[in-house]
Amino acid sequence: MSELDLEKKEMNEERIAMPHRGGGTWKIVLAAIVAAAILIAGAFATGLLSIGGDEESVTLTGAGATFPMPLILKWADEYYNETDQSVKVDYAGGGSGAGITQIKDNNVDFAGTDAPLSAADSTTYGLVHIPETLGAVVVAFNEPTVSSLKLDGSTLARIFMKNITAWDDPEITVLNPGVTLPSEQITTIVRSDSSGTTFVFSGYLAKISSEFDELYGQGKSVSWPDAIGASGNSGVTQTIKTTAHSIGYIELSYAIENDVPFAQLENHDGNFVTASLETTSAAAASFTLPAGDGDWSGVNILDQPGANAYPIASFTYILVYKELHNDGSSMNKTAAQALLDFLWWCLHEDGQAYGPDLHYAELPASVVAINEATLNSITYDGEVLR
Amino acid sequence: MRGNEKGTSVLRGKPLSFGGDLVFRYSVMVVATLTLALVWLLVIMMVIDASSSIDTFGLGFVTGDVWDPNRDVYGALPFIFGTLLTTGIALIIGVPLSIGIAVYLSELAPPYLRGPLSFVVELLAAVPSVIYGLWAMYALRPVIVGTVEPFLSDILGWTPLFAGDSVGLDKFTAGIILAIMIIPTIASVSKEAMMAVPDSQREAALSLGATRYETTRMAVLTYARSGIFGATILGLGRAVGETMAVAMTIGNANVISWSLLDPGQTMASLIANNWGEAQDLQLSALIEMGLVLFVVALVVNVFARLMVGRFMKAVPSTGGGL
């Protein structure tokens, strides 16, 4: 065959072959499957993955308020080590409402909430309240020329009701002699999302100011007039930090961690108090709590008497079923026992000791006593576990 | 046809394969029906969950402008308003920019730039919205408050759209961050559509003496029009449903206000904000809000298709070639 013919043949061969890329798509699929297989195999090999989990280990899940989340997660981690990795606790936040819905649906073992349940809800569902820690809501501000601010309840209410609109309003200056306040407009920053923090803060304002109570009332969401809303405590903190002449309400831990100045508030006894772990605990000292399965809807430690009591303090609660083996629950006896042991550990010195580093106040002894009685009354199939 | 054993040709196999055709066609149809099933499931589920709110408020939900969880009164109007405004801004700014980018990447960019730039643009679709939101708060907002909004106030402050002062947390800022977020999606998909236009189209136009710009306009953009439209729909979907980045920039005020420089609220952001704490009637109202959101997006979708559909009739629907 001549060279020319050979070339023609080869050219023809090329032309007949359609633009076919040699199974590229299949290669990708194959590669993906191989990669995934390696991943999973590796996980098994290093013992990170195991089907069904160890028979020894128990996993407890909780959801709810984001305020106590750092503390609960710390407890979970420490308890994991305490029990030689046999009890795993997971808490996913999501908000008090989500937590309450999840525990009503029996999707979680315990829920966290900043606001107590109504009497009807706790009896219908058979849930008990266990206050596990205390927190404080502070009034943070961003006024470049001012480093310390004193306010009282009624002035605070009037600021957030937009009756007071300027920083140098006489009502503010009279409380802060010696401090020069500019004549700028106050921008109020509030929570745009439903939250326990708003519930506590608005509860305080409603208690102090009947006008606020009538117009707005206490609630997880308030229709604040003329305010900028931000999402979550972080959102409010960041918005305050980046907006001059602003004022807003956040949890104490956020103010401390982010170096945001906050105001001293006048308490029930007439003293100006700075929020701190001590003043928060002082607020809970004289309050009598109901029994675990009682009516907690009226519980609050706002504006409490006490020389050192901080006025905007609040409990946050863990909710569990009184009868842990109820309809729809998939908890077995080991898990129930583990849950109670875990809660016992958290509420006593072992767990409470981790609070202060994370800016949570320790529970006073009287509250611990009530919680002990509550835990001792929780049953599984009618049998008391502790 | 016999030939070399290494089957590189599609001509292998039986020439007539009715069985295979039928099986293929019907299996594909079954899968396509899944999409329908999913949508119906979603709608039915939402209607069931929203029933208590629908019963309580009826049509007043859509016209009501009060959202008060404390008094259990819910109305969606301020949020419909906010969603339409912010999505509008996002599309008005985002779509032209995206098309510009797509044109550049597919027609004008030198080969060594095309790959890396396309890459970067696609990658940005993966950035989580929290990060977009954080960036908007710390980097975008100062620029807007310092430069853009004063400028707009000076020139357009007399119009109701730009009246008033602002601290930078308003519908305008939210619209801008949304525009930035949808650009990667619209640009990438449009670019693909443009690159898929056969060279023969471009060559035909060029051979008639058209300039680069005219070629692009006549041949490429026209041919890829449906692809670009599809890309816009995807971008619209993201803008309408975006929660975190909007919540961090829009100021979250549940009121109707015409000025873009005033804070507002969108439906998606409201749902995300209140989801965690909502129960009973409020939860039902939030789900009804989700339904309204979906209906609004649908209406915009249909409207846009009708408008563009008139132009799209000119382009054959099965990629007619030469």
Place this chain on the structure above:
Amino acid sequence: MNIYERRRIKNTLASGLALACVVLALIPLVYILAEVVIKGAPALSWEFLTSRTVGTGEPGEGIGNAIVGTLLLVFYAGLIGLPVGILTGIYVSEYGNNRFGTTVRFFNDVLANFPSIVVGLLAYALVVAYLDVGFSLIAGAFALAIIMIPIVANTTEEALRMVPNSLREGALALGVPRWRTVLKVMLTNARSGIVTGSLLSIARIAGETAPLLLTAFYSSYWSFSPTEPVASLPLTIFRNYNSPSDVLLEQAWGASLVLILIVLSLNIGVRILMRPRKRKHKAVKRRWMTRLSRKT
């Protein structure tokens, strides 16, 4: 100025405009990427990548389990979502010129417009509650798959539509059965568009937070069973952002960086595998080999 000059000026202006769009849009985009790298890089370390999440901001914490969780979620979601999406796209483009096809296309667009939190709600109602699987990896993957499907279907349909009719007609005329035409000829030519769509959808779901809240929940431990809750990068970022600790905030930026790097490597990996085989070079080589081996 005659008409030619005018057209030339328009041309230059338009090119300039396109370039300006790129520059304008790229400024914030690159700025964001740079922020993520600058703020996230300090958090990266071997310990960071291999320790599990705890949520307290104390030393020894990392995002290892979240990384694996996200990879698994994306993998399972892709397993469900990619085939469904591509096949739906094929259907609408090839067989969809009837009313059913138009309906499917329409519903697909509708699906694309659902807020992701509602999709999460559906997955919750179906998988977590109705099928009683509880919070789990598989519920999360299901929710993500639903988000993927419209994106993949849309881009597949458009990509197939752009393949010139001549190719399809040529194959059919040669007697290739319809299904083979679609699979071999059309898909191969539309490959670039389909892959872009798939990668885009993967990038999108890798960063989704809302649907996972109600489905995959969260886990601070190294468990990856399909029926148990699982950690994920977007939820870790969300959780860290909402906590007061600034160590956790830095870790959130680090996690974002890792997320972007994962998507980046996926993109690169797929592009490399998809490089067209250099047939031309092979043919030239063959020709020369034959020539050289032949006795002249």
